[in-house]
Amino acid sequence: MSASDFYDRRETRSVDERRAAQLAELGTLVAKARANPVHGQRFQGVEVSDISSLDDLARFPILRKSDLIGMQGENPPFGGLNIVETGRLRHVYQSPGPINDYDGEGPDWWRTGRALYAAGFRPGDIVHNSFSYHFTPAGSLFDQAATSIGCAVFPAGTENTEAQAQALVTFGATAYTGIPDFLPRLLDKADELGLDAGSLTKASVSAGPLFPSVRQGLNERGVHVYQCYVIADLGLISYETPALEAMVVDEDVIVEIVRPGTGDPLPDGEVGEVVVTALSHHELPLIRLAIGDLSASMPGPSPCGRTNMRLKGWLGRADQTAKVRGLFVHPEQVARVLKQCGLDGRARLVIGREGDRDTMTLHVEYAGDAKGLTDRIESAIKATFNLRGHARIEAPGTLANDGKLIDDTRDF
Amino acid sequence: MSASDFYDRRETRSVDERRAAQLAELGTLVAKARANPVHGQRFQGVEVSDISSLDDLARFPILRKSDLIGMQGENPPFGGLNIVETGRLRHVYQSPGPINDYDGEGPDWWRTGRALYAAGFRPGDIVHNSFSYHFTPAGSLFDQAATSIGCAVFPAGTENTEAQAQALVTFGATAYTGIPDFLPRLLDKADELGLDAGSLTKASVSAGPLFPSVRQGLNERGVHVYQCYVIADLGLISYETPALEAMVVDEDVIVEIVRPGTGDPLPDGEVGEVVVTALSHHELPLIRLAIGDLSASMPGPSPCGRTNMRLKGWLGRADQTAKVRGLFVHPEQVARVLKQCGLDGRARLVIGREGDRDTMTLHVEYAGDAKGLTDRIESAIKATFNLRGHARIEAPGTLANDGKLIDDTRDF
Missing domain, CATH: 3.40.50.12780 (ANL, N-terminal domain)
Structure with a gap:
């Protein structure tokens, strides 16, 4: 391989060099965003000085695409998240949703x-x-x-x-x-x-x-x-290379894989929701945008020589909202139940049907002493969803690694 | 008016300053074009050193849009007229015709x-x-x-x-x-x-x-x-200004108004075919492109302060080809008849119908001694069109100033 195989030398820099550069870029982006009242409000409690490593990105709230659409609808065209006024952007666009996008110089x-x-x-x-x-x-x-x-x-x-x-x-x-x-x-x-x-x-x-x-x-x-x-919303996230092995993440974004419905980063290789921060877009900072897709990271560098994180590609939609006995059930709620019960392994709320009645069973992986856990989970389910559901404790490694917090098995 | 009313100071420069600048730009363009064999072939007999004033532009052959389409069809995509190879252009386009266009950096x-x-x-x-x-x-x-x-x-x-x-x-x-x-x-x-x-x-x-x-x-x-x-083909030709009086010609093109079917510039104010030379487009030089539209110049500078030539806007299509007794009759042929007879005033070939037969009468403005002229014109008509036609001598100022060399009055 020669230098001409790469778009620029950033693609082959060391992981440490990339992290250091991106940390500085993130600080600049956050400082610009904070000057805007809408971002400032969202970032309450996180200061620029709190960011001492890229892991601190997880302190920022997730911006869900569905929330972004809502904010834009209330305060068009950009929900007040833009730092540059609309007429000073280069283009404005509209994609199905509708969601308003833009580009700059x-x-x-x-x-x-x-x-x-x-x-x-x-x-x-x-x-x-x-x-x-x-x-x-x-x-x-x-x-x-x-x-x-x-x-x-x-x-x-x-x-x-x-x-x-x-x-x-x-x-x-x-x-x-x-x-x-x-x-x-x-x-x-x-x-x-x-x-x-x-x-x-x-x-x-x-x-x-x-x-x-x-x-x-x-x-x-x-x-x-x-x-x-x-x-x-923000352009390139990742791309295939001649190695044809997963997709290498772009140099100007930070990608996190989080548990759907939360902002909690998952361990390497776990399937979860893709969350992207666009480091070079200062006109309308998008920090921790949850784009609604599922993916997983793939460990190790690409055989093509590029050293950045790799993604396994698109593994499904993260939006797993279902309607059970007339009420909406969101992944965020499942995550809340898990948190209340001190659980951080894989979990899966299976929605089924018995006779003419919807059923819910929350399967959770747990290795320790499960005494009383089932009851605690079922109480949390009742309190959170206002619906009755069952809990089942599973051995670690039993549940599928597919990013599903809600698995709707009903045939309609 | 202040400087901010103008896009740049070239809009208000003196006529002499503009002509001097455009003459230099034309020389550069022609020199670049001549290095290309297709242009070189077309420009035989005209050297860069022959261009000592903008009027010398009239020595170059007209490039008709219909010919351009033909050249492109034979040698796609650009008929060999491009100096920059296709892949080094910025965009390539296709407009109805089909005619292939491009843009550059x-x-x-x-x-x-x-x-x-x-x-x-x-x-x-x-x-x-x-x-x-x-x-x-x-x-x-x-x-x-x-x-x-x-x-x-x-x-x-x-x-x-x-x-x-x-x-x-x-x-x-x-x-x-x-x-x-x-x-x-x-x-x-x-x-x-x-x-x-x-x-x-x-x-x-x-x-x-x-x-x-x-x-x-x-x-x-x-x-x-x-x-x-x-x-x-080449972008801006002319534009309305707050004066709302005719359209001011762009600073980077030279516009000529010629007798349809010829490359002969008409006197100011006469309606004729618009011929454009794009001075700043070096990737594929378009020198004397006859675009097929009729217009006329409007004397004097614009009240808005811009000093360039003004056009009266679109006054019709220049392509007046008609079919008479089964044969095509082109404006170029009418122009040839006039030239053979030493005529340079307004003229108009009126095509009519008597009974079940097409008729042709060439009206020409002529102030001098018309003795024998009618016969000479009618002979030239027969020789040129292989069709019989009549000639009529008119007093100067009698024929309409509408750019029509062929006026087809038949009802179909």
Whole structure:
């Protein structure tokens, strides 16, 4: 491997060097955020001086995406979380929710050039970009990523497949950005029209699952596909590299995996909710944004030489809210029951149905003396949910590592 | 008026200063173009050293948009006219035709920030951009124009009107870019939804006629609307200013008004075909591009203080090709007949119908001794069109100043 395999030398710095740099960046970000009254209110009790290591990030409250939508609705467009006024941003966007997003100055504000570089995009590539540029940032985000590397971009957007296939061949596109499933359709359409799309040899895909069969089919056509994990709120989170082993976290974000419904970081490898802090976005600081997805960290450095934390990719939705006997049951409530009972192992509230009645059983892993624990848990369930439920003590390592605090097994 | 009324001081420089600067820029552009074999072939017989004044531009051949489409089709994507290879451009685009366009580096490659500035757009404005970003450059062009001034842009594109009205109000948009007719629809939709779109007070519109009734209706709502004349091939040509008197030509283009079908510049005020040379676009030089529109210059400087040439706006399409008795009749052929007969005044080939037969009569303005002229013209018509036609000599000032070399009066 040579230096040119990497977007910058930050990708291969030591873990300590990264942590030291990110700690300084976090301090700057928090100081800026605190000057804003809405952030200041949320951060009560945590001072900048309290942050002496990245682990202190866990002292800050989680910002749930659902709460963010609520705050934006009450105080549009950004719930008062922006430090830069709306007209001084570069773009404003709106994604389904609706949730309002933005970008600021710079050639690649969303930092996704790093993912494209890892996918083999280089200066002079001609990129066919099939993400929409309208309302949501996806199109512009990948456009910036590619142009900042020195590629030329064709903004295909969501126009019809035949016109896209023709344009792809006319311009001799060498690379694709878009959702995974559209690329085979686009290439098949070119075949159908008798056009040679052989110039296209690389792709960076996002916003949908890349099924192994799709990847294999594309590989067989000579197209190398890499996934990246990008969200409209803050851009790149993590990206596949030529190692094709998990996804390496971007250098300008801190990712935590927490127990769903809480802000409590989980041990390495445990499946939990993805929480992201965007270090370089000072216009509207997003500190500990719980994005509603489940993932898990993968231990050790990537064989490609990048040294940052790795994620196993998307493992499901963290929002496991269910309705039981007419009442909502939230992961936050399950977490509260566990905390009240002094439990910190895996746990799982299984919702089932017996006859015409919903049932709830909270399974908890516990290694010590369980005397009286079942009763204590069942009392806490009643007090927390205002619903009766059962408790079952399980041996450690028994429950699935899938990030589910609530497992709704009912057939509807 | 103060300096802040102008985008830059070039707008108010003296005519001589502008001509001197543009002459130097033209020399640079031509020298770059000549190094490319396709341009070199087209420019045979004209050397850079031949250009001693802007009038020498008329020595270069016209590049018709229809020819450009043909060249691109034979040698995609750019007919070999590009000096920078495709992958080193910033974006490539495709507009109906199909015609392939591009942009290069810089915050406002299309130079349309100047038009928005004249329309009152300022840093901090929140711009609702309703042009499409997909395939064609319109969306990106106005996006660059606004962000380069320091505005924030919402890329609404062509999404549905109700969603656009809601987003406009959510973000408190202060300015609009898009086609003229969509703005009243958007504001009416906001009214219908009970939303207050009163934040919006300015608009820059293009790509369609702005009817006086539409302008007045918008003015009555407190929205000040300015038109600009922008094409996908090279960006800004001219723009309205607060004087609202004709459209001032951009500082980085040279506009000529020529007799349709020829490269011959017309006297000031005569209606003819718009021919544009883009001085700042070195990636793919467009020298004397005949864009197919009719306009006329308006004498004198603008009351707003800008000193550049002014255009009367769009006065029709220059492509007047007609089919007579099964054969195509082109403006170029009419121009050839006139040249053969030594005529340089207004002329008009009127195509009519008598019974079941097409007729052609070439009306020409001529002040001198017309002896034998009618016969000479009719011979030239026969030789040029392989069709019989009549000639009629008219007194100077008799024919309409509407740029029509061919006037097809038949009812189909």
